[in-house]
Amino acid sequence: xxxxxxxxxxxxxxxxxxxRPAIADVSFHIPSxxxxxxxxxxxxxxSTVLQHLNVLLKPLKGEIEIGSRTIAAGxxxxxxKEIRRRVGIVFQFPEHQLFEETVEKDICFGPMxxxxxENDAKxxxxxxxxxxxxxxxxxxxxxxxxxxxxxxxxxxxxxxxMKPDVLVLDEPTAGLDPRGRQDIMNMFTGLQKTNxxxxxxxxxxxxxxxxxxxxxxxxxxxxxxRTGTPRDIFRDADSLTSVGLDIPETVRFQQLFEKRLGRPxxxxxxxxxxxxxxxxKLRGEIS
Amino acid sequence: xMEKIIFGRYLPSDSVVHQMDPRAKLLxxxxxxxxxxxxxxxxxxxxxxxxxxxxxxxxxxxxxxxIGGLKPVLLLxxxxxxxxxxxxxxxxxxxxxxxxxxxxxxxxxGIFISLRFLLLIFVTSLLTLTTPPISVTxxxxxxxxxxxxxxxxxxxxxxxxxxxLRFIPTLLDETDKIMKAQMARGADFSSxxxxxxxxxxxxxxxxxxxxxxxxxxxxxxxxxxxxxKGGEGRTKYRILRWxxxxxxxxxxxxxxxxxxxxxxx
Numbered sequence: 214x215x216x217x218x219x220x221x222x223x224x225x226x227x228x229x230x231x232x233r234p235a236i237a238d239v240s241f242h243i244p245s246x247x248x249x250x251x252x253x254x255x256x257x258x259x260s261t262v263l264q265h266l267n268v269l270l271k272p273l274k275g276e277i278e279i280g281s282r283t284i285a286a287g288x289x290x291x292x293x294k295e296i297r298r299r300v301g302i303v304f305q306f307p308e309h310q311l312f313e314e315t316v317e318k319d320i321c322f323g324p325m326x327x328x329x330x331e332n333d334a335k336x337x338x339x340x341x342x343x344x345x346x347x348x349x350x351x352x353x354x355x356x357x358x359x360x361x362x363x364x365x366x367x368x369x370x371x372x373x374x375m376k377p378d379v380l381v382l383d384e385p386t387a388g389l390d391p392r393g394r395q396d397i398m399n400m401f402t403g404l405q406k407t408n409x410x411x412x413x414x415x416x417x418x419x420x421x422x423x424x425x426x427x428x429x430x431x432x433x434x435x436x437x438x439r440t441g442t443p444r445d446i447f448r449d450a451d452s453l454t455s456v457g458l459d460i461p462e463t464v465r466f467q468q469l470f471e472k473r474l475g476r477p478x479x480x481x482x483x484x485x486x487x488x489x490x491x492x493x494k495l496r497g498e499i500s
Numbered sequence: 501x502m503e504k505i506i507f508g509r510y511l512p513s514d515s516v517v518h519q520m521d522p523r524a525k526l527l528x529x530x531x532x533x534x535x536x537x538x539x540x541x542x543x544x545x546x547x548x549x550x551x552x553x554x555x556x557x558x559x560x561x562x563x564x565x566x567i568g569g570l571k572p573v574l575l576l577x578x579x580x581x582x583x584x585x586x587x588x589x590x591x592x593x594x595x596x597x598x599x600x601x602x603x604x605x606x607x608x609x610g611i612f613i614s615l616r617f618l619l620l621i622f623v624t625s626l627l628t629l630t631t632p633p634i635s636v637t638x639x640x641x642x643x644x645x646x647x648x649x650x651x652x653x654x655x656x657x658x659x660x661x662x663x664x665l666r667f668i669p670t671l672l673d674e675t676d677k678i679m680k681a682q683m684a685r686g687a688d689f690s691s692x693x694x695x696x697x698x699x700x701x702x703x704x705x706x707x708x709x710x711x712x713x714x715x716x717x718x719x720x721x722x723x724x725x726x727x728x729k730g731g732e733g734r735t736k737y738r739i740l741r742w743x744x745x746x747x748x749x750x751x752x753x754x755x756x757x758x759x760x761x762x763x764x765x
Contacts (some may be wrong), residue, residue, distance in 0.1 A: 230511055230565055269680045294686060302684040309674075310681040312706035322703065326686025357710065371685060 214299060214378040214411060216243040216266060222276035222286075223261055227273060235261040236435040239275075243379070248405050248412040250443075251423040253432030254457045259383075259415045260305070262432065262474075266381050266413065267300040268293050280378075298327040301377030306386045308361065309369035316359075316367050317341070317352040323375040336376070341370035346396055362393050371398070373404075379411040380404070386421075398425060419461040423447060423483040431456065444481045463488050502618055503704055509669065511629045516745065517559035518630045522639030524746035536616055538733065538760040545615055548594075551756055552619050559630050566622060566629075577614050584610035620736055635738070637662035642740055655731025663719070672713065678707045 221239040226232045236258040243249050243266075253259050260297065264270040265277055268284055276285040279296050282377045301323075304310070313319035320341055321334035329337065341351060345366040351359070356367055369385065382401065386394040402425055404410045416422055422429055429446045431438040433456040439446065446453070454460075460468075463485050470492070471477050482488035512518075517525075539545045557562055570577075590605025628636065643659035648654050679689060683704045689700050 229568065230562065231509075264680065267684055269683060287593060294688075296684055297684060302681075304677070304681045304684070307681065307706055310678055310685070310703075312703045322687075325684035326688070375685065 214280040215245050215278065216280075216300075216379065216411075217278040218242075218262070218265065218275070219277070221262075221265060221272040221277060222274035223265070223270055223272055225496070234435060236325055236432075237274075239432075239435075239437055241412060241430050241437055241440050243411060244428075245378075245411055246403065246405070246409045247427045248414070248425055249428045249430060250414045250426035251430045251432060252419065252422050253438070254418060255417075257432040257456075258435040259432050261435075263302065263381055263383055263415055266378045266379070267297050269302075276303070289312060296381060298375055299377055300381060301372040301375050301387050302381040303369050303383065305387060306365075307372070307385075308356075308364035309384055310371075311356040311364060311368055314354055314355060316356050319354075319356055319367065320371045320374050321370050321425065331357060337374040337376070338370070341374040343369075344373055344400060345370045346400070362389055365389060366394075366397070377410075379413065381413040381415075383396045383415045384417065386418075401425075419447075423461040423463065431458070432456075443483050447483065448481045455500075467491075509629060510632050511561060513560050513630070515558060515560040515630065517555065517626065519745065520630075520749060521740055521742050521746045522631050522635040523643055523740060523747055524742065525627055525631055526636070526639045526643060528749055528753060529602055529623060531757070532623055533620060535753075535757045535760055538757070538764055539616070540612070541763070541765045543763050545612060546603055547756070547759060548619055549615070552622050555626060556622065561626065561629050566625060569623065569625060570618070573617075577617050580617060581610040581614045584613055633665035634662055636665065638736075638738060638740060655734070659731075666744050667712075667715070670715075671708070674711060675704065675708060676706055 219240050222237045223235045224232055225235050230319060239262055251259050251262060265272060266279070268277075268279070268290060271284060271290065272286045274286050276283055278284075280299065283297060284290055294437065311319050313322060317335060317338050320338035321331065324334040324337050325331065338352060339349065347363060347370070349364050351363070351367070356364060358468070359367065364389075365385075372380070380401065386397055389397065398421060401412055401414075405412045412425075414421065414426065415490055426443055427441055428440065430440045431446065431453070431491070438456050439452060447460055450460045450464070450468070459465075461483070467478060467482055467488055474495075478491050479494075482490070482491050536548060539548050553563075556566065568611045585602060585606045586600060588606035589601070589603055590609070592604045594602045594604055594607065596602070631639075637658045641654055642663065644652070644654045644658075679687075683689070687700055687703055689697065689704070692700070
């Protein structure tokens, strides 16, 4: 399912003395089946953009195309349920949204709100729990007895069980240990590759953006600073540092390496593995 | 949706009302709440109304904003209004439908009581809009200071109050966040029957309680870690100063009370 934003503008507390601008003139395209990363500094408007993707916020100007629906400014929108089912959002620290007595009930909450029968929801809960790498017996436990990392996975399972077409992730790995971080990120890519899920990742981590994304959107002060493929974006380090962002470690290493070498490598490498392979090709030359 | 609630928010500015001593403002409101009940005819209500608008004007808070903030309590005001309209049996009969008889006295009383309500809400919202929460509690602590002699834990009570005031916006933000998270999971807070809506609140309340308790514990630990041990021997960073302006406000209030006494019927 495609999502297109066209000149979207939003202000918080519009019409009160507390009004403050959040985003303006935001236009970009999330093509179906792609992995899009939205990066930017704290307060750059990433989270505001994200809440527009399933119409938790309605634009004050501009419009958003979500699949076949168009949400335009100034119109009353009804029947948003279908959009909410198809665009699942995993918010930052999603473990804060757990509330049921058992993990199973909590995971079933989403699907059952969208009209899935209890039996089917339970099946989905089991599937989702396996997907996020938790043991099955956790289903009968209280979510409040779990560790932080497990709670996070349960909350993510709760969104996956809705079987969305687009999965929006707001810093899904913040506060997890490196191992859990990698597991979860790999699980999302797996879903994107095998099930054709569209992924939108909001992140601070340039490494994650470089490794996983097909397309990167850089937000700065509520506006889109740049969009492009990771290779395009990270080739131009100055443009990134001008908005207070870093380049991934790998790219930084490559730049230093190229300086020593005296010439650029064939391509911008996004992961350590890629860079190692690229440097490996030079083995004959520098000995 | 939480953005509309103005009670407990502070709106920074440099107006005369903002610069008043919080003790003066508290006393002022305490007395004002009392004298609002003196009004019982058109003249006295007009006087109170004019007075309230004068304060609003002096505080530089936009009237439109104050009125917008009334929305959450409007239902309560309407409820009291209709309660009086339907159940007060005074004066001439205006109309009659079925078993309901509406008397002129009832309508008048309904209007007066609603007005009284609105004036009280205006003035009390102005207190929090023009005074930082921390000053409010400083003021309370200082006003009730004498009670320490009879072993009332004034400092602790003031601290409790400032902590709760401090966390109102935090809780509202959190409510908004959890609400959105549950809406993203298909929860519907704004339609369906009353029992549906009550049930819909559970996924919101439980996470809120969990995090509130967690936060309380963290706050207690953080305070202890920084050596907090109650009000004993604690000095003040912000010192309250009673100025001419505050005395003037009090005098003004005395004049108003006198006028109300004379003009009431």
